[in-house]
Amino acid sequence: MNRDRLRRIALALLAPAIAVVVSVVVTSLVILAAGSAPGDFWSAMFSNPLPRIRVNIINQTALIYTAAVAAAIGFRMGLFNIGLEGQYTIASFAAASFAGAAYLGGFLNVAVAVLIAIVVGASWSGIAGILKTTRGVSEVISTIMLNAIAVTLVGYLLTRYGVREGNTVRTKRMPESSTLTGFAPYEARDGQVWALSVIAIFVGVGFWILLNKTRFGFDLRASGQSQTAALASGINPKRMILTSMLLSGGVAGLIWLPALFGGAESYGTSFQFGLGFTGIAVALLGRNQPFGMLFGAVLFAFLSAQSNTLTFSTDISPSIVQITQGVAVLAVVVAYEVVRRWRLRLDQHVVTDESETVTEATA
Template identity: 45%
Template sequence: MRRIRTVLLPPALAIVFAALLCAVALLISGDSPLTALRVMITQVGEGTTAVDIVNSGAVYYIAALAVAIGFQMKLFNIGIEGQYRLAACVAAIVGGALVLPPVVHTLVIIVVAAVVGAAWAGIAALLKAYRGVSEVISTIMLNFIATGLIAFLIKPDSFGVLQGNNISTAPIEPSGQFPGISFGSGGTLFGMVGVAALLGLGYWFLLNRTRFGFELKASGESPTAATAGGVDARRMVIIALVLSGAVAGLVGLPELLGRDFAYTLTSPQGYGFTGIAVALLGRNHPLGIALGALLWAFLDKSALALDNVGVPREIVLIMQGSVVLSVVIAYEIVRRYELAAEQRRVAAQLRDTAAAEKAAEKVAS
């Protein structure tokens, strides 16, 4: 029961606090919180909103898993943004240039994306392991380099194709696309949603059922103690960041293989930074991350619905930001409460033990 309370209570408190904060903001602006809440809930059953939430949630989930892998080693891979964008661009170039059998074609694109993401993160990993360069600084710089490299790769005289006023990579043939599940007028669920779920299971198994997962968490908790126990801390840093980059390389694939089939200069951005917020919200637990990803996607879709009824869509940004800040504070409050409760339980047990010893001495005398 204490474990459930520790895991579930902080995000619940954060969401309640964020809702109250948004309600106050709406009242100040002259809008009704109840109207906003009704619109946010009812929009889920309209059109393709429900499927869109799951599709967006899958993208956020993969990004958050990539962040969480680094967090387990106390590494802040802030370069998810550059890793997934460069990986999606290169995977689109390779996918558009090849003609392979259906399943093989898709698998090649996925592997290319993972390898590019891992290689790009590997630069920061080597700098961290052998030169002590902060992964925060190096990954931020690599984000900017990735942006320039993408612009170079999709130029018309490189691998780009001019389509109207937009530049994109060559379209991926149907054999390389990842078929989804159609719900008719309700939209099409990306096939990569299933891959995202498998990644979550793999992440849980890796951390909780393998020696590598134990060494990863041990190195994050205390590199000195882990080294004394025979764990190569430098190797763990490299593996953690490379693995994080490999997962990050898959972030852009749900939309690339399920909807766009090409990478353009206007392809969606910002998923890497959203992944950081979702990982914090889910406390690096695969189930918590899944719930956080769906909540974030739900709030994203609510912005347009609120705008349609005259409620400022910025209220969603307020709620997203306050949820992240609140959940960090809430976890610390709950942690301190549990620590104080544990200290009281230990003190009570010591008193009971002392009383029992005194009673035994009296009986013996």
């Protein structure tokens, strides 16, 4: 029993180890091909981060992890929701517009804005869910189109109703009473950890409870593995698809809110694009598991934050970090599949050996 447990643990650790080695080797080869020294790159990337970079890593981890959970909800259902980008874009714009209008004051303004972001994100994602359940439209196609529509719609509304400042345009700034003060682990000049970063904790814990402690989570996992078997056991697959898309979009609406209420104070040039696609990559990297995605979010945030040091200490472009991240995701996906097949072969050999032993003993 102990031997079998050790073998399973070793196999579980083998895939990430392979992915790390492949990522390091491929990135080093790319740097060599570009005429730079790989040693300079890895030395800069894994140097001790400055305090302000550490704060940035924590903040970015919260955003990326929330995006990863939003993607994982769809993945566990067997849905490829790549519309996170559009969902959190339009949700952030709606929340910023409401908070900036200051219909309410203080914390109530923040609470309602957060609720609006959840509802708008869920509604935008729900469009793809309705199209899939009623017309059989692939969520991949519909969410790609909805991404473009969301960005275009937000751009139009921002241009028409936004506040102009020189060559830039933004929503109205929210009142000071609605901004949330975080905490500064270092000196004030190093920045603050955003107060609403705690959303990532609630989202991660809620996702774990949903998957492992609720009937809906069981239905979600069952439907993701086989919709035919789920239907035979009494689960309504169309309802599960729509509910999963709504939940995924609702969580996506929360992605940028820590930054909005923590320092941005409006939707404009400070808005951070690309978090939706990064969340999808981290969900794949973490195998849609809460703790695995946390590791992936920290890794991506660390690499992105540390890439700024490349400009000052090396002649290597910070864009090389994107190659590292992409290779890491691909390597993990391939490595897990290779290890899975190897594990199946080992299990088959074990079963065969035990069967032969039993046959010899009874002969």
